[in-house]
Amino acid sequence: xxxxxxxxxxxxxxxxxxxxxxxxxxxxxxxxxxxxxxxxxxxxxxxxxxxxxxxxxxxxxxxxxxxxxxxxxxxxxxxxxxxxxxxxxxxxxxxxxxxxxxxxxxxxxxxxxxxxxxxxxxxxxxxxxxxxxxxxxxxxxxxxxxxxxxxxxxxxxxxxxxxxxxxxxxxxxxxxxxxxxxxxxxxxxxxxxxxxxxxxxxxxxxxxxxxxxxxxxxxxxxxxxxxxxxxxxxxxxxxxxxxxxxxxxxxxxxxxxxxxxxxxxxxxxxxxxxxxxxxxxxxxxxxxxxxxxxxxxxxxxxxxxxxxxxxxxxxxxxxxxxxxxxxxxxxxxxxxxxxxxxxxxxxxxxxxxxxxxxxxxxxxxxxxxxxxxxxxxxxxxxxxxxxxxxxxxxxxxxxxxxxxxxxxxxxxxxxxxxxxxxxxxxxxxxxxxxxxxxxxxxxxxxxxxxxxxxxxxxxxxxxxxxxxxxxxxxxxxxxxxxxxxxxxxxxxxxxxxxxxxxxxxxxxxxxxxxxxxxxxxxxxxxxxxxxxxxxxxxxxxxxxxxxxxxxxxxxxxxxxxxxxxxxxxxxxxxxxxxxxxxxxxxxxxxxxxxxxxxxxxxxxxxxxxxxxxxxxxxxxxxxxxxxxxxxxxxxxxxxxxxxxxxxxxxxxxxxxxxxxxxxxxxxxxxxxxxxxxxxxxxxxxxxxxxxxxxxxxxxxxxxxxxxxxxxxxxxxxxxxxxxxxxxxxxxxxxxxxxxxxxxxxxxxxxxxxxxxxxxxxxxxxxxxxxxxxxxxxxxxxxxxxxxxxxxxxxxxxxxxxxxxxxxxxxxxxxxx
Amino acid sequence: xxxxxxxxxxxxxxxxxxxxxxxxxxxxxxxxxxxxxxxxxxxxxxxxxxxxxxxxxxxxxxxxxxxxxxxxxxxxxxxxxxxxxxxxxxxxxxxxxxxxxxxxxxxxxxxxxxx
Numbered sequence: 003x004x005x006x007x008x009x010x011x012x013x014x015x016x017x018x019x020x021x022x023x024x025x026x027x028x029x030x031x032x033x034x035x036x037x038x039x040x041x042x043x044x045x046x047x048x049x050x051x052x053x054x055x056x057x058x059x060x061x062x063x064x065x066x067x068x069x070x071x072x073x074x075x076x077x078x079x080x081x082x083x084x085x086x087x088x089x090x091x092x093x094x095x096x097x098x099x100x101x102x103x104x105x106x107x108x109x110x111x112x113x114x115x116x117x118x119x120x121x122x123x124x125x126x127x128x129x130x131x132x133x134x135x136x137x138x139x140x141x142x143x144x145x146x147x148x149x150x151x152x153x154x155x156x157x158x159x160x161x162x163x164x165x166x167x168x169x170x171x172x173x174x175x176x177x178x179x180x181x182x183x184x185x186x187x188x189x190x191x192x193x194x195x196x197x198x199x200x201x202x203x204x205x206x207x208x209x210x211x212x213x214x215x216x217x218x219x220x221x222x223x224x225x226x227x228x229x230x231x232x233x234x235x236x237x238x239x240x241x242x243x244x245x246x247x248x249x250x251x252x253x254x255x256x257x258x259x260x261x262x263x264x265x266x267x268x269x270x271x272x273x274x275x276x277x278x279x280x281x282x283x284x285x286x287x288x289x290x291x292x293x294x295x296x297x298x299x300x301x302x303x304x305x306x307x308x309x310x311x312x313x314x315x316x317x318x319x320x321x322x323x324x325x326x327x328x329x330x331x332x333x334x335x336x337x338x339x340x341x342x343x344x345x346x347x348x349x350x351x352x353x354x355x356x357x358x359x360x361x362x363x364x365x366x367x368x369x370x371x372x373x374x375x376x377x378x379x380x381x382x383x384x385x386x387x388x389x390x391x392x393x394x395x396x397x398x399x400x401x402x403x404x405x406x407x408x409x410x411x412x413x414x415x416x417x418x419x420x421x422x423x424x425x426x427x428x429x430x431x432x433x434x435x436x437x438x439x440x441x442x443x444x445x446x447x448x449x450x451x452x453x454x455x456x457x458x459x460x461x462x463x464x465x466x467x468x469x470x471x472x473x474x475x476x477x478x479x480x481x482x483x484x485x486x487x488x489x490x491x492x493x494x495x496x497x498x499x500x501x502x503x504x505x506x507x508x509x510x511x512x513x514x515x516x517x518x519x520x521x522x523x524x525x526x527x528x529x530x531x532x533x534x535x536x537x538x539x540x541x542x543x544x545x546x547x548x549x550x551x552x553x554x555x556x557x558x559x560x561x562x563x564x565x566x567x568x569x570x571x572x573x574x575x576x577x578x579x580x581x582x583x584x585x586x587x588x589x590x591x592x593x594x595x596x597x598x599x600x601x602x603x604x605x606x607x608x609x610x611x612x613x614x615x616x617x618x619x620x621x622x623x624x625x626x627x628x629x630x631x632x633x634x635x636x637x638x639x640x641x642x643x644x645x646x647x648x649x650x651x652x653x654x655x656x657x658x659x660x661x662x663x664x665x666x667x668x669x670x671x672x673x674x675x676x677x678x679x680x681x682x683x684x685x686x687x688x689x690x691x692x693x694x695x696x697x698x699x700x701x702x703x704x705x706x707x708x709x710x711x712x713x714x715x716x717x718x719x720x721x722x723x724x725x726x727x728x729x730x731x732x733x734x735x736x737x738x739x740x741x742x743x744x745x746x747x748x749x750x751x752x753x754x755x756x757x758x759x760x761x762x763x764x765x766x767x768x769x770x771x772x773x774x775x776x777x778x779x780x781x782x783x784x785x786x787x788x789x790x791x792x793x794x795x796x797x798x799x800x801x802x803x804x805x806x807x808x809x810x811x812x813x814x815x816x817x818x
Numbered sequence: 819x820x821x822x823x824x825x826x827x828x829x830x831x832x833x834x835x836x837x838x839x840x841x842x843x844x845x846x847x848x849x850x851x852x853x854x855x856x857x858x859x860x861x862x863x864x865x866x867x868x869x870x871x872x873x874x875x876x877x878x879x880x881x882x883x884x885x886x887x888x889x890x891x892x893x894x895x896x897x898x899x900x901x902x903x904x905x906x907x908x909x910x911x912x913x914x915x916x917x918x919x920x921x922x923x924x925x926x927x928x929x930x931x932x933x
Contacts, residue, residue: 008919008926015919019841019912029893036908037837038873039829042889046881170836175885179892725891778885 025181027387028118035178040171042178046778054096056815059163062088066816071798071809074773074781077313079803084156086316087330089816091160091187094310098327098775099164100174101306102195103184104719105328109133109194109201111381116182117720118386126394129381130403131205133197136428140193143433150435154189157330161187174775176720187328195328196434200427202301203346203460208271208647209354210421213492215637215646227649227666228540230487231532233656234580235545236552238463238475238523239514239530247510249535253485256499259356259492269405271647277543278345279570279740279750281523281551282467282475284516289560292758293467296566297334297343298750300742303716305727305783307771309752313800314442321442322765322799324752327775331438334754336765336799339445340468341756345524347461347477350539351426353488353502355401355495358419367399368496374400401495402428422495424502430480432458447472447515454478455508463524469758475522476513477529477538481506484537506536521555523548525740544651546576546738563766566755571792572740573611578621581655582609585624588683595684600691600701611741613709613734616701622708622736624690629654631686635670658683709733712745716770716786718777726777731770733790741792753794762801766794820847824865824913840866840909841916848920855921862917863910870909874902 022033035041054070064081066089071077076093080086095102107113111129113121144154165184177184185191216224280297288294301308309324314332323335334343359376360366366373376397383392397404401422437456440449450466454476457464461479466472482488482502493500512529514522526543553576554569555561586605590596600620607617629648633639637646649657657664662679669677691701698705705711709732718726735741735749743749754767770789774781788795798809824847831839844862852858878886883898890898 004922004926008922011915011919011922015841015845015912015915018915019838022908022912023838032908033912034837036870036905037832037840038870038877038905039832040837042885043874043877046877046885048880049882723892725888777888778881780884 030179030181034170040169042175042778044171045175045178045776047774047776047780049780054812054814056817057167059088059092059816059818061159061163062816062818064818067803068093068814068816069800069803069810070812070814071807072811073311073784073795073798073809075311075313075798077315077798077800077803077810079315081316083316083318084152086314086319087153087156088160088163090312090314090325090330091157091162092164092816093160093312094325094327095161095164095187097773098306098310099161099168099184100176101719101775102161102187102191102328104176105198105326106185106191106194109137109197111383114383114385114392116180116386119388122383122385122392125383126381128201129394130396130405131201131423131425132403132428133194133201136200137190137193137197139428139431140196140434141188141190143431144189144193144435147433147436149439150433151189153330153435153439154192157192158187158189175777176723179723192328192330192435195326197427199326200430200459203348204351204426206270207352207354209489209492210269211271211639211645211647212490214644216491218644218646219636227653227657228490228647229653230490230540231528232545232650232652234549234652235528235531236549237528237531238477238548239512239534240517240519241531241533243514243517243530245510245533245535247507249510250483250504250507252483252536253488253499253503255485255487256497259494259497259500271645277348277526277547277737277742278463279523279525279547279551279742280343280345280463280465280475281521281555281566282341282465282473283555283558283561283566284473284520285471287520287555287559287561288757289562290757290759292469292471292760293341293473294561294563294566294755294757295336295341295343295465295467295473296570296753296755297345297465298570298742298753299334299344299346300749301751303714303743303747303749303751303770305716305718305771305777306775307751307769309769309771311767311769311773311797313798315800315803319443320801322797323754324767324769329434331435332442333438334752335442336756336758336763337442337444338762339470339758340441340450340466341758341763341765342441342444342450342467343465343754344462345465346526347463347479347481347529348526348539348542349461349477349479349481349529350484350489351459351461351482353424353493354405355399355422355424355493355500356419357399357401357404357422357495364397364420369400370496370498398422399495401501421492426459426461426480426482430458432456432480434458446470447474450474454511463526463529465522465524467756467758469760469763472516473522474513474515475524477511477524478508479511480508481511481536481538486537487540488537490540510536519556521552521558523551523555525551541650544577544738547740547742550574550576550740563755563757563764567753567766567792567794569740570750570753570755571735573618573734573736575609575611575618575621575736575739577625577651577655577738578607578609581625581658582607582621584655584659585683585687588680589687591680592684595687598691601687603701611708611734611736611739613707613732614703615708615734616703616706618708618734618736619694619706619711620690622712623694624687625651627690627693628683628686631669631682631689632657632666636666712736712743714743714745714749714790715747716783717747723777728783728786731786731790733792750789753789755794763799765797765799767797768793768795820851820861821865823847824862825869828866828913829869841912844913844916845920845923848917849924850920852917852921852924855918858917858921859914862920863914866913867906867910871902871906874905 111125278299323332404420437453525547527548735743752769828843848858
């Protein structure tokens, strides 16, 4: 009896401990998670954190000094480059380990291993995009070059030094909640992080929507409504610029594919929030006589933030700026002599090919009059919570993988047809680590030119300024050499002339140095006007931001840091200036509308998307609804089977101004009446006010103010972790405003202004987040409020490790 | 006595090692010295509850409660104070059953004069 009792009590005690030491379904392991010695309590940082202790790290050659400033920015001083990149990896892992691991898992299509079936479709898609294959090729290129090999391997060793050292107690809280451990870092993981960026910037397509529209309306209508260059535009390379190269032969437009199968590919068509601004002002137009440079890349705003600030110093370099966790070097920043920044080019580098299979076995496909074998690959997923391995068989043609809409039958009707994807992601090479190595150490325009061939994808509009008073901008990247409109519609997978066959020589990329107008700029608009001899795409980001930037810079004399900072938060709505007078003229014809308070607000609006403006709320909603009201009947963008593209806002406003009686204004759903532009504008205005009232209640400055109505959310990378997000950040702006903060949570993910100088530059910047990736740290989101107000921090750019600076609060030494 | 010893020894063990050293300490100390099963359970429960709750409150205080609220919201726990209750109960129960096992094992394998 007493033995049984002892045995049973022991079983209970051990069993209970064992049970609480393991994750329970979706819940974390209760024991270690709740223990105040190791659990989530330990992830809270006191406002006055103790300075980090000095560390002994195997793998270092010498001593590294890390000085933290009061914003949590590490300033890393190393005796050699190996130690510098080792320390960069080690330091960033201390603050952002979970985020790095997360990005690499996203790209590897392995998120479902730790998140469960929820993430499976996402994983499948990322594998089909060949992000892992692309990363393998990139990693090979990193390891092929001695410089980038040194960087990638030193950085990995530094991250791994931290992973080996970290205990459960100090693990990022996301690991504790989701119940998994960080994996060792490697050059391949760095390449995976780069692939995430390629996907975010380039993996978008409306080819199928355009093909559907073409099939319905014919080429003349498409030419008219979807022109290859906007009506109002201010291209990156000023129109007066002469091209100083002899173009290579551009392929002739081949026979186009006639029949188009109605398609609905589950691919993001356009994302108005992905974009960015940058500009540099020549010394002839600044107060100091030397250039100023500004950059604000717009990305999905997230917590932890995509950026991390750092200063990296070794005998070969002293550079400050931001980097992406997992990606060594400084991505956007400045040193003593130069500054540089980036925006997305957004050219068409993501094309679909219609594939004609021989029969239902899908074993062969037609190409150049013959049948070619289809290959296949089985992707395996070890989904958390599932006992068996989930597989996904992907078919490949020489164009690339066959994609189809998730959750739908892969092929349509009886015709065995599929869509193969060719995109820049897995094929463009380059060596971003080498490019950053050179730019971080750059001293002149010549160094800037050296990195062009190394930047392959995504394409960046790379802005540059030096203290030798040079400014420049280049749409860098490897772009396919296309025939006119190649990839505007789904391409013919059986015709060799539809293949991507060559790249535009990088020396021919759109570029301009020290233009007469005294500034360079980009806002994702067309890199060049129609005089540029190569086809890059028929549609770029709407021109408004670029127009506004160029207009302001043209009128700016004696520019200062503050004039550029204020420009970054410029809320002027150039689209409203263009179209609102026409809309008001139409609306005032309707007595009921004209006497309404909403009309009065709109008519008196300052045309600024400031947070307090009600007019901005009405206008933004009105133009969105108007575009749908005009086009949705003829170009159903929301149709489930055959969605189509809507003509751009640029083309729509031109139509409204110049052809108010065009047949497109007639609502084809009404048979007894032929509507004109006036009718559509009036009814849409009423509908807009009704829907705003339904959403925010009767019109009032408090509830209808643009800041409240737009309400920017900065969400944690796992959106389910709502309490780790910052919701409803009040600010102004909009997708086509310089201050490009959208309601979908996109916006300026880093704002920087650099004032170049012969002796020592001054720089300002911040991002909507904080240096720490830990939701329990005061430095997790400390910059958000300042960011929303449009303020910038003065950046601490130390001359040497001995410099005494009042903002440096702690020092950590890393030693062998 | 055992109460104080559990607090001190298990704190040292948990500071340097994993959380599950805590029930081992409770087991050992109750094996060594406890008069009844009831006492073993209660003393271990009380000692670890005190320790866990005390440390959690301290952590929460010095970090100005920055994480408890977020965790409570994340797991849809209506009130952050329930987290403190959970800490008390989880630590206490594990400790209590370990203490109980300690007592019974002692009674079975090395009975002292008292029992």
